[in-house]
Amino acid sequence: MRKIIAAINMTLDGFCDHTAVTADEETHQHYADLLNDASVILYGRITYQLMEYWRIIVENPTGVKAEDEFALNMDKIPKIVFSRTLESVDWNGTELKRDINKEEILQLRQQTGKDIFVGSPGLIAAFTNLGLIDEYQIAVHPVIAGSGLPLFKNIQEKVNLKLLKTKAFTCGAIILYYEPVRSKQR
Numbered sequence: 001m002r003k004i005i006a007a008i009n010m011t012l013d014g015f016c017d018h019t020a021v022t023a024d025e026e027t028h029q030h031y032a033d034l035l036n037d038a039s040v041i042l043y044g045r046i047t048y049q050l051m052e053y054w055r056i057i058v059e060n061p062t063g064v065k066a067e068d069e070f071a072l073n074m075d076k077i078p079k080i081v082f083s084r085t086l087e088s089v090d091w092n093g094t095e096l097k098r099d100i101n102k103e104e105i106l107q108l109r110q111q112t113g114k115d116i117f118v119g120s121p122g123l124i125a126a127f128t129n130l131g132l133i134d135e136y137q138i139a140v141h142p143v144i145a146g147s148g149l150p151l152f153k154n155i156q157e158k159v160n161l162k163l164l165k166t167k168a169f170t171c172g173a174i175i176l177y178y179e180p181v182r183s184k185q186r
Contacts, residue, residue, distance in 0.1 A: 003115045003134040004105070006124040007034060008151065009173075011141055015148030016121040018050060021141035024171045028066035034137075035073035039113040044120035045083035048094075051119075055091065082123060102130050121151050129156045135179050136161065142172035 009023075010016050023031075035041070043051065057071035078093040082100055089096045097104075100123070108116060109132075118124055118133070127133050138151070161178035168174045 002039065002109050002111065002113060004109055004118060004127065004132050005038075005115050005135045005137055006118045006127065006133050007031075007137040007139075008119055008121065008124060009139045009141060010151050011143045011145040011148070013144045013146065014150050014152075015145045016151050017145055017148040020143050020145040020148065021173070022143075022171070024169070025064060025066040026169050027139075027171060027173060028064075028070045030167075030169070030175075032066060032070040032073050034117070035070070035077050038077060038115055038117045039111075040078045040080060040108070041117045041119055042080045042082065042123055044122045045081060045086055046122075047120035048079065048081045048083070048086075048089070052091065082120075100126055100130070102132065105130075105132055121149050121153070125152055125154050128152070128159060129154075131180075131182075133180060135164070135177065137175055137177055139173050139175045 008016060009018065009021050011020050051074060054071040054074040057068060058075045061068040061071070075092060078095070079089075079091065080095045080097055081089055082097050084098055086096060105127070118127055124133070124136075160181040162181050164177040164179055166174055166176055
């Protein structure tokens with residue numbers, strides 16, 4: 001069974017804003033490698049549209065190995081976008097869905113292959129509320145944004161987590177790897 005992994009960057013004060021954090025070559029390489037270990041990535045509309053930036057890099061490489069590799073991996077990975085407002089998507093291997101269906105996600109998890117990554121704040125919160133996240137990989141960057149979109153907005157119930165490991169980057173960011181502590185009654 002594949003794992004559903006929430007992987008996202010956030011500021012020290014808990015906001016998800018890719019314009020507030022600076023990804024260096026080491027960080028880009030980490031996420032390029034992460035995409036190699038995934039079979040599909042799930043996005044909401046806003047994050048999907050933000051990530052479309054990497055399509056330009058595929059066509060016009062930067063010359064920075066890690067950024068160019070990330071762009072290529074982002075281009076080739078299958079994507080599912082959850083949106084009620086997008087009419088269509090035209091990126092390679094991208095599927096548009098209107099609503100989150102827990103049974104469909106559970107079926108996706110049961111398929112063979114590499115792990116499933118969730119990369120949007122709204123989807124991470126929704127999947128957390130549905131008990132679908134198997135692991136959280138939260139990259140905390142050394143920035144205090146002061147405002148923005150909080151990662152765990154609208155969480156309905158407390159979720160206890162167990163720290164699995166950490167990974168530090170020379171830029172000062174640190175990834176915290178957690179798994180939910182599931183009660184035996186579930």
